[in-house]
Amino acid sequence: MEEITEGVQSIAIAGDSHKKNRIQVSNTKKPLFFYVNLAKRYMAMHNEVELSALGMAIATVVTIAEILKNNGFAVEKKIMTSTIDMKDDTRGRPIQKAKIEILLGKTENFDELMAAAAEERELAPPEEES
Template sequence: MILQRYMQMHNEVELSALGMAIATVVTVAEILKNNGLAVEKKIMTSTVDVNDESRGRPMQKAKIEIVLGKTENFDELMAAAAEEREVAAAEDGEEQG
């Protein structure tokens, strides 16, 4: 996952979303937390004015910002996952060969 690679290079990541995309960002954050890769540092909610071209006027949309940090065992978990991928790739190669 791209987000996990980003977190390998940085100690934290900020996810943000508007409106209907909020559910997706919350889901991604929960997956990272449940897999032991991230801890929640901060959650902020607000509303922002967005131009609604179909109605020709501004409207307010909900916004969420979630800041996640790496867990203490992040690097160990990522190394184990990489090793599992290598083993699976080697097994796939044997089956095809």
Template sequence: MEEITDGVNNINISSDSYKKNRIQVSNTKKPLFFYVNLAKRYMQQHNEVELSALGMAIATVVTVAEILKNNGFAVEKKIMTSTVDMKGESRGRPVQKAKIEIVLGKTANFDELMAAAQEERELGYAEEQS
């Protein structure tokens, strides 16, 4: 019994399997700006965000990264591409899918831009109420 407990206590969960600042993007589930805003929140909390996607969702990840970079919120830190084996829909044969991971970091004026956007939202809300 003691050996099992020791084994369980010594299990190392790889940092890759679960990252608090990773967003796995799907090309069907959510609108583009859902991911843009989520990425901003993750950068606020963790100073950087990792966007990852497979196959057709890769275009969405690239677009999200470009929106954040072009609006001055993020700088590109790392881009990794790879292929992963997936079970195919037909006959269970493995299929290789392209994978991309983009790590973005906050720009020097990220907090300033976020504060300005928040202020703009509050002003808009105040105007709606009057």
């Protein structure tokens, strides 16, 4: 239930929550490759994905975008930076936080790369559980 609340709060912060291809990235909640794989799925469904982050998570978003670009999955379409006002939970006064939004689109060979990766997974021996 806690994850749902956090998800709703991040959508409220985002403002335009109607975007179905937006990923709000946090650098504490999930591992890096969770977001990389999620971004690939979003691009497969919507042809593009918007990665969004605040404050310290900005470095994580840039890393995710670079992994997708360097591996031939995505091209950069747009980068937007801004500053938003938030309430500081510890002091109760408003603070400003940096925000980044990176819009990535599928490359021409995205579908081929995804098919090759899926085929590789099928051929790989099953991992043993420890």
